[in-house]
Amino acid sequence: IQDKVNHLIDMGMGWAPRVLLALVALLIGLWIVGRLTHLLRNSLERSGLDLTLRNFLASLASIFLKIMLFFSVASMVGINTTSFVAIIGALMVGIGMAFNGTIGHLASGVMLMIFRPFVAGDLVEIGGGHTGTVESINAFNTTLATLDNKRIIVANSNVTGNTITNISGQGIVGVELSYQISYDQSIDIARDAILKVGKACPFILDDPQQGVVVAQHGDHGVNLNTRPFCKSEHYWDTYFYMQEHVKKEFDQQGISIPFQRLDVQLLPELT
Numbered sequence: 001i002q003d004k005v006n007h008l009i010d011m012g013m014g015w016a017p018r019v020l021l022a023l024v025a026l027l028i029g030l031w032i033v034g035r036l037t038h039l040l041r042n043s044l045e046r047s048g049l050d051l052t053l054r055n056f057l058a059s060l061a062s063i064f065l066k067i068m069l070f071f072s073v074a075s076m077v078g079i080n081t082t083s084f085v086a087i088i089g090a091l092m093v094g095i096g097m098a099f100n101g102t103i104g105h106l107a108s109g110v111m112l113m114i115f116r117p118f119v120a121g122d123l124v125e126i127g128g129g130h131t132g133t134v135e136s137i138n139a140f141n142t143t144l145a146t147l148d149n150k151r152i153i154v155a156n157s158n159v160t161g162n163t164i165t166n167i168s169g170q171g172i173v174g175v176e177l178s179y180q181i182s183y184d185q186s187i188d189i190a191r192d193a194i195l196k197v198g199k200a201c202p203f204i205l206d207d208p209q210q211g212v213v214v215a216q217h218g219d220h221g222v223n224l225n226t227r228p229f230c231k232s233e234h235y236w237d238t239y240f241y242m243q244e245h246v247k248k249e250f251d252q253q254g255i256s257i258p259f260q261r262l263d264v265q266l267l268p269e270l271t
Contacts, residue, residue: 108156168232221258
């Protein structure tokens with residue numbers, strides 16, 4: 001028994017310096033990783049990158065540095081890291097096969113963060129017809145806030161796999177509007193009425209100048225199209241203002257808006 005105790009003491013004395021050195025290296029390494037991550041965040045902030053992308057890249061760098069530190073500390077203790085690499089590689093393959101769709105969402109999230117087709121605060125139409133203001137771009141999904149205060153969470157692969165329409169990403173946006181008048185109404189009077197409302201709207205910009213064109217001769221009337229421009233954040237304000245006040249101005253000018261009618265003719269009874 002005494003021999004075994006002495007053997008354990010000798011082993012402990014032999015391993016103690018390595019373990020102590022490894023612990024010191026681990027603590028110092030974690031401090032260095034924290035400092036490097038902090039410096040990276042500051043550098044990315046000065047570069048003007050989006051906040052979401054900055055956090056993602058900094059977190060990725062922190063994870064990579066910590067993994068490298070773990071292998072270094074394990075080597076100092078005397079652990080064979082080759083077997084760890086093989087095990088981790090096998091686990092990654094298995095996880096990749098099990099979470100194929102999830103990894104696709106992650107890859108799509110990386111693409112969104114790198115190419116930045118939109119940023120938080122933009123009004124967009126994405127994911128097969130979902131329209132709203134971007135709240136956040138996460139690793140696996142994108143969150144939208146709709147006008148009626150709903151929250152839509154769209155998987156990133158659905159975002160990149162569909163057409164992305166950034167409505168407000170240019171700073172100013174044109175508001176597509178169409179009004180139909182009866183064929184017996186004056187186009188000039190209707191055009192003046194629409195432009196009058198546009199001039200009174202507090203959100204519409206003077207440049208580009210608003211215009212009204214005849215877009216189509218429809219089945220029931222003449223379609224007049226206009227595209228006033230406003231700041232991106234005033235898109236819905238402009239849209240609803242024009243919809244309400246053009247109708248009121250048409251009423252004051254006596255301009256009728258056609259609607260579908262069905263004429264029924266009664267034939268006299270045959271005698």
